[in-house]
Amino acid sequence: MTKSIQTQTTFRGRFTAFLILSAISIAILLAGLVLGIEPRLVMERTGDRLFRVTVFNLFAGQEFFKKTVEGINDVKVDDAVRDGRRDSAKEDRRRRRQKHLELIGPNGASIRWDRESDYSAVGEFMRGQEPSLSLAEPLPIWRTAIAWFCIVLGTLSFIGAIQSSFFPKKNAP
Numbered sequence: 575m576t577k578s579i580q581t582q583t584t585f586r587g588r589f590t591a592f593l594i595l596s597a598i599s600i601a602i603l604l605a606g607l608v609l610g611i612e613p614r615l616v617m618e619r620t621g622d623r624l625f626r627v628t629v630f631n632l633f634a635g636q637e638f639f640k641k642t643v644e645g646i647n648d649v650k651v652d653d654a655v656r657d658g659r660r661d662s663a664k665e666d667r668r669r670r671r672q673k674h675l676e677l678i679g680p681n682g683a684s685i686r687w688d689r690e691s692d693y694s695a696v697g698e699f700m701r702g703q704e705p706s707l708s709l710a711e712p713l714p715i716w717r718t719a720i721a722w723f724c725i726v727l728g729t730l731s732f733i734g735a736i737q738s739s740f741f742p743k744k745n746a747p
Contacts, residue, residue, distance in 0.1 A: 588739040595735030599728045606724030607633060609717050615687050615709040617677075617699060623647055625700065627677050627685050645679045649696050652676040652686075 612632040617625050624647055630640040652674060675687040675696060687696075692709055699707040713721075 588742065592735050592739035595739070596732060599732035599735060601728075602724050602731060603728035606721045606728060609724060610634065610713065610721030612713050613688070613711050615685075615692075617646070617696070617707040619703075619705050620644065623700065625677075627679075629685050629687065641685060643677070643679045643683045643685050645683075646677045646685070647680075648678045649693070649700065650676055650678065651690055651693055 610633045614630050614632060616628045616630075618628075620626050624645055626642060626644050627646045628640065628642040630637050632638075674690060675693055677685045677687065677696070679685075687709070689709070689711060695707070695709065
């Protein structure tokens with residue numbers, strides 16, 4: 575009877591350790607994913623002062639998020655203050671300093687691009703005659719290295735959590 579209680583307690587402890595190590599591993603993996611994201615914006619001329627804008631994110635050359643809005647006809651610099659939200663005054667001041675481009679289309683549809691410095695390039699493209707414009711923000715090498723380090727560390731941590739929790743070492747008598 576004592577043996578079965580000890581076995582249950584040991585299993586609970588191992589399972590709890592697995593949950594904790596898994597949560598840490600997933601957090602490290604997500605940090606790597608966030609650090610390795612490479613945003614892209616593509617604008618295509620579809621008519622007179624009308625554009626199709628696509629924003630997508632890449633990680634290691636693989637696309638994992640994409641949003642397209644047809645009929646974009648205006649661009650403006652906007653801040654990050656959230657309408658209808660009751661944030662603290664400190665949070666509102668911080669968000670007012672965060673600027674981004676907002677590409678506005680029909681019926682209030684919009685796409686945001688975080689690099690305010692691209693405003694002149696987007697404005698010139700909208701006034702010009704070129705068929706398309708592509709904006710990319712390549713990752714610095716240090717961010718790529720840290721992202722892959724986090725991915726490898728998170729993966730190895732998760733594998734270690736599985737091995738130590740469900741396949742423990744057998745103690746020699």
